[in-house]
Amino acid sequence: MFDNKEKTDLEHLGEFGLIAHITKAVELTEKSTLKGIGDDAAVLDFSGKKTLVSTDLLLEGVHFDLRYVPLKHLGYKAVQVNLSDIYAMNGIASQVTFSIGLSSRFPLEAVEELYAGVLLACNAYNVDLVGGDTSTSQQGLIISVTSIGHAKEADIAYRHGAQEGDLVCVSGDLGGAYIGLQLLEREKRIFLENPNIQPDLEGKDYIIERQLKPEARKDIVQLLADIGIKPTAMIDISDGLASEILHICEASGKGCRLYEEKIPIDPMTYDTAREFGIDPTICALNGGEDYELLFTVSQADYDKIKSQPDISIIGHITEQAAGCELISKSGNVHPITAQGWNAFAKPQV
Amino acid sequence: MFDNKEKTDLEHLGEFGLIAHITKAVELTEKSTLKGIGDDAAVLDFSGKKTLVSTDLLLEGVHFDLRYVPLKHLGYKAVQVNLSDIYAMNGIASQVTFSIGLSSRFPLEAVEELYAGVLLACNAYNVDLVGGDTSTSQQGLIISVTSIGHAKEADIAYRHGAQEGDLVCVSGDLGGAYIGLQLLEREKRIFLENPNIQPDLEGKDYIIERQLKPEARKDIVQLLADIGIKPTAMIDISDGLASEILHICEASGKGCRLYEEKIPIDPMTYDTAREFGIDPTICALNGGEDYELLFTVSQADYDKIKSQPDISIIGHITEQAAGCELISKSGNVHPITAQGWNAFAKPQV
Structure with missing residues (x-):
């Protein structure tokens, strides 16, 4: 079908690279x-x-x-x-x-x-x-x-509408689906080694459910309508907070400052991540599959949003030149980088 | 995940059976x-x-x-x-x-x-x-x-609108995609047996193209609009004429009479089917992948449709009790039966 010289490896291109490549040739005419x-x-x-x-x-x-x-x-x-x-x-x-x-x-x-x-x-x-x-x-x-x-x-909330000074908000909590997956993978390995050992998932219902039975946040869309907020930009968190905020910032031509201490992480996610020796913040940033909504709202909406128990304000939008930064709990500044899902990477077994 | 007692074999159920089974549980509420x-x-x-x-x-x-x-x-x-x-x-x-x-x-x-x-x-x-x-x-x-x-x-033309007395019409010609596939499969077998032999597809462009590069009939939709015809029922021929006319008759609660001599078959399709020892009418009835449009129109539209070179009138709709019948060139009456694609049948290699 095709010969083998001058090939570009999909694995190195990655999913986003492939999409960008394909998209270049797409014309919209309708x-x-x-x-x-x-x-x-x-x-x-x-x-x-x-x-x-x-x-x-x-x-x-x-x-x-x-x-x-x-x-x-x-x-x-x-x-x-x-x-x-x-x-x-x-x-x-x-x-x-x-x-x-x-x-x-x-x-x-x-x-x-x-x-x-x-x-x-x-x-x-x-x-x-x-x-x-x-x-x-x-x-x-x-x-x-x-x-x-x-x-x-x-x-309609596109990814490209975030403005400088907007508040960065996230629904629910993050990292649970990823750490739930780690737990299921561990128990699978133990079971494969010794089929007589039953999986030990007791007391881990919440994070297992975050992985196996996620709930899309229709309720947040309705809540925002009820309290009269139109997000300036919005995306769902399928690949992890880091990857998604970078999508918003890139599409909007802006930067951001997020605060580690503001990122919502459930105590069970936190404790189980620690058991696995993984930084819980890394689970939230790069874990993915949480299907929470990440969105930006005007500062004028602060009073409406601040008291919503299921929404966390985790930072704000800056000018593009300021970059995308995470301020750690100790006050250090880290650039945010995407380490989300690469569909063409070798499976991480 | 599931135990092995009381299982129903998908292969015996077939695709339509599976769809019917699944559909039973679907409720439309929006x-x-x-x-x-x-x-x-x-x-x-x-x-x-x-x-x-x-x-x-x-x-x-x-x-x-x-x-x-x-x-x-x-x-x-x-x-x-x-x-x-x-x-x-x-x-x-x-x-x-x-x-x-x-x-x-x-x-x-x-x-x-x-x-x-x-x-x-x-x-x-x-x-x-x-x-x-x-x-x-x-x-x-x-x-x-x-x-x-x-x-x-x-x-909008649904499958269920055919009325008794309506004319059954089909665009283009049928059976070409199927016989094109037979040709490609034969050349593949020869090539696999002896890679030095080049495929012999000379003079077979039309039927090869029918298989490899089908054209959906947008032009027929536009033509019908231009000549002021709204089909009473319509379906595309993906599984073969027999299967599709049965869909229309079943959905409409009607029967039909089709005439073998009226079914449009291209000379190249006809000749190549004969080379393969296959009845060309069988290719049209059961071959599939032609992506022509099969539709019914009121008899009142006869004058508008009869002179369209790319549309053939192949029969008419009858009452349901009369069944679905094909009148052969020799005048014999055959019941039409579906022998279309069964997605869960074993591959026919």
């Missing part, structure tokens, strides 16, 4: 396309309200391990992960399509479990499953989800 | 969902025009063989196959999302080839690529496409 590649969801103008569309691919052995992920949880999470992108536009998700490729090692009952999770997520979030595709797969389980949502044009 | 699972695309009401969404999954080793499918053609076809579903609603496609999972055996240049085909299709059909996902894959190439389009509510 009047109804307000926003294509480059944000959490595409924005399409079909008169009146805007249509939001987002899509994700989840592959066995890459995104999930069926040795410890129950299929029902997997279906639930696959939908949540994708809905999260619609909420990250400050929109409301209303439909999903769900496609699967699966081998004959899966009996119908397994597929039912998977879809039970899908429908549970749909029902809980008032979303209709409106389509999909099914296929045999010669290898592992393949899942593709597309979410469709809507928003008034004036309400 | 006001904006006009049509979910059960047609070529989902129809969503976002005020004014309706949004159409359709999605497909294409897997290496299942849907395509990279030993004879050039990547650029694959990208082009993956988009066409999915746009075809939007046109089959009598709508106009305006956006696609394109997701890929690929292993590190693919260099960047290969991905560029793939996307060159995607963008060629987008440009030729006035469609914007507005999103997607990229991931590493531990095995073969994985493609997921979602198309979004729009139509006025009154223009």
Whole structure:
């Protein structure tokens, strides 16, 4: 199909590099396309309200391990992960399509479990499953989800709207999904070495649930509407706080100052990270899969946001030349660097 | 994850059986969902025009063989196959999302080839690529496409609208894509047995192109609008004429009579089928992948449609009790049965 000279290695290019490369050749020509590649969801103008569309691919052995992920949880999470992108536009998700490729090692009952999770997520979030595709797969389980949502044009929060002086806010707490994954991986290794030993996950429900059954923050979108706040920029945290704040700053042409002591970390996340000898702040910055919302609001909204128990103000937006910095608890200044997910890196086993 | 008693085999259930099974549990609750699972695309009401969404999954080793499918053609076809579903609603496609999972055996240049085909299709059909996902894959190439389009509510052609007496029409010609595939498979086998023998595809351009580079029939949707015809029912032919007409009849609660002599088959398709010892009519009925449009129109539209060179009238709709029948060239009556694609059947190698 293609010869082997002058090849560029995808592993070195990385996912973002590949997307940037592909995007260069994309031209938008349709009047109804307000926003294509480059944000959490595409924005399409079909008169009146805007249509939001987002899509994700989840592959066995890459995104999930069926040795410890129950299929029902997997279906639930696959939908949540994708809905999260619609909420990250400050929109409301209303439909999903769900496609699967699966081998004959899966009996119908397994597929039912998977879809039970899908429908549970749909029902809980008032979303209709409106389509999909099914296929045999010669290898592992393949899942593709597309979410469709809507928003008034004036309400849509892009990544590029952050202004100097804006407050940087985050919902919920961070790092739990990553440390939950470390726990599940550890117990898997112990189990593989000695199948008689049962997994020891007692008292770790919260972080296990953060990994296996994340909840997209529709409630935050509704809360912001209720208290009359339109975020100037917003993104969901799928790859870790560091990677996502850099996306906002880059798209907005700004810098930021975040304060380590303000980053919300649950005590169980904190303690378990310490058990593993990992810095809890690193879990929050680079762990990913928390599916919380990271957004910026005008300083004028400070009074509205300061008393919200589920929202933390973790810093502010600066001019671009000031860079993106984290002020540690001891007062040291560290540049923020992206160490998020590289889809083409070798698996970290 | 699940034990092994009381399992239902997916292979016996088949794709349609699985979809029917899954669909039973789906409830539509959103006001904006006009049509979910059960047609070529989902129809969503976002005020004014309706949004159409359709999605497909294409897997290496299942849907395509990279030993004879050039990547650029694959990208082009993956988009066409999915746009075809939007046109089959009598709508106009305006956006696609394109997701890929690929292993590190693919260099960047290969991905560029793939996307060159995607963008060629987008440009030729006035469609914007507005999103997607990229991931590493531990095995073969994985493609997921979602198309979004729009139509006025009154223009949308569902599968369920065929009325007794309506004319059954089909665009273009049928069976070519299937016989093109047989040719490519034969040359692959010869090449694998003796790599010194070059493929002999001379003079077979048309049927090879039908397989490798199908064109979705946007032009037919525009033609029907131009001549003032709204189809009473419409579907695209992805699985073969037999399977698709049965979908229309079942959804509409009707029967049909089709006439073998009226089924449009290109001379090259006819001759090559004969070379392979295959009945050309069987290629048209069960071959699939032609991506032509199959539709029904009121008899009152006969004068408008009869002189269209690219549309054939192949039969008419009857009452349900009369069944679905094919009248052979010799005048014999055969029941039409679906022998379309079963995604969970063992590969026919």
